[in-house]
Amino acid sequence: MRAAMTRRSNDGSNDDELDSPSEGIETGTLAIKSNENMKNEFIWLRPNRRRFTPMNSPKAYFEISKAKIMPPEGEDVTVKRYVIYDLIIHQQVEQRDPNPVLIERRYTDFAKLFLSLKSEHPQLMNNIYFPKKVLIGNFSTDLIAERSSAFESLLDYISGSTTLKDSKYFVSFLQDHELNKACMYLDERRNEVAVPILENCFRLLNKIFMDRSRPVLLLLCRLVAACTTSPVPHQSADKWAELALKRYEGVCDTELLVLYIPLLQTCSHLWWQRGRDKKLITERLNDMSKKGIQVTNGPSLTQALHSLDPRTETI
Structure with a gap:
C-alpha cells in the first residue's frame, strides 16, 4: 500500500487510464482471472460487505462493491482503458436496505466532485483526503481497494453535510x-x-x-x-x-x-x-x-x- 502511494503525482488531474494489463496486479484482496477470461470480468471484488451501521449518516450510505476495466480487452483499441467502480447506494433503515441502487462511476467522476466541492467550499473540504493521480500501477488491486475506501468516506462525508449534499456538484x-x-x-x-x-x-x-x-x-x-x-x-x-x-x-x-x-x-x-x-x-x-x-x-x-x-x- 505504501509503495503504491509513493508513486503518485502531485496534481489531482484525471486518472482513468491503465498502464498495462500486467502492471502491479497483486493477490490477497481479490481473485484475478486469467487474461483469456478477463473480458467483462471484475478485477477487484470487495472482500467483505461494508459494515452496516444504522443511522451513521442522515439518509444513505455508500459501498463500492466491485471494479472492472473498460473497454474489455480486445474491444475498441482506440480508447484508453480505465477502471469503472460499482457504487451501491443504501437507504439508512433498521436493517440492511433490501433494494439498494447501483450506478457506475470512474475515478474522474470522483475527482471532479472532490475538486469542485473543494473550490466551492474550501473550509469544509480542507482536511478531506482524496487519492491522487498515479503514473503507473492503475491495475494494482491494493490501489483500487484504497481508492474505493477513500471514495466511500468522501461520499459519506458529503451526505452528512447539508451544505455539501445540496451542492449542484x-x-x-x-x-x-x-x-x-x-x-x-x-x-x-x-x-x-x-x-x-x-x-x-x-x-x-x-x-x-x-x-x-x-x-x-x-x-x-x-x-x-x-x-x-x-x-x-x-x-x-x-x-x-x-x-x-x-x-x-x-x-x-x-x-x-x-x-x-x-x-x-x-x-x-x-x-x-x-x-x-x-x-x-x-x-x-x-x-x-x-x-x-x-x-x-x-x-x-x-x-x-x-x-x-x-x-x-x-x-
Whole structure:
C-alpha cells in the first residue's frame, strides 16, 4: 500500500487510464482471472460487505462493491482503458436496505466532485483526503481497494453535510450520467427505454434527499412526463403521477411551483385516458383559476422542466 502511494503525482488531474494489463496486479484482496477470461470480468471484488451501521449518516450510505476495466480487452483499441467502480447506494433503515441502487462511476467522476466541492467550499473540504493521480500501477488491486475506501468516506462525508449534499456538484455526480442518457432516449422518442433509467435515478435520489427536495421533485416530474408523452401512457404512469401529486402537497419552493399546474394538467389528461375520475384535479385547477392564476394555454410539463433544468430532450 505504501509503495503504491509513493508513486503518485502531485496534481489531482484525471486518472482513468491503465498502464498495462500486467502492471502491479497483486493477490490477497481479490481473485484475478486469467487474461483469456478477463473480458467483462471484475478485477477487484470487495472482500467483505461494508459494515452496516444504522443511522451513521442522515439518509444513505455508500459501498463500492466491485471494479472492472473498460473497454474489455480486445474491444475498441482506440480508447484508453480505465477502471469503472460499482457504487451501491443504501437507504439508512433498521436493517440492511433490501433494494439498494447501483450506478457506475470512474475515478474522474470522483475527482471532479472532490475538486469542485473543494473550490466551492474550501473550509469544509480542507482536511478531506482524496487519492491522487498515479503514473503507473492503475491495475494494482491494493490501489483500487484504497481508492474505493477513500471514495466511500468522501461520499459519506458529503451526505452528512447539508451544505455539501445540496451542492449542484453532488447532485450532478449522482444523476447526470444516467439522466443525460435517459433524456437522449426521450429526444429519440424511445420513452420505453428512458423510463427505467429515470426510475432508477429517482430511487437513488430519494434515498439521499428529502421527499420534497428540488432534485427529487424535478426527477419525479421528469419521470411523469416521460411516462405520459407517448400516445399510449407507460404502464407505470399512474403510480408516478399519483406520487408526484402527493409530494407536491405542501411544497413552498416558488421555483418548483411552476411545475405544479403543468403536472395537474398532465394528470388530468392521464386520468381521462385511463377512465378515472378527475374531479379532484379539476376542482383544484378551478380553485387556482378563481385566484387569478392562469391554468390554461401554459407550457407542457416537459417544457416547464426544460426551463428549470435544460437537458437534451425535445420540447
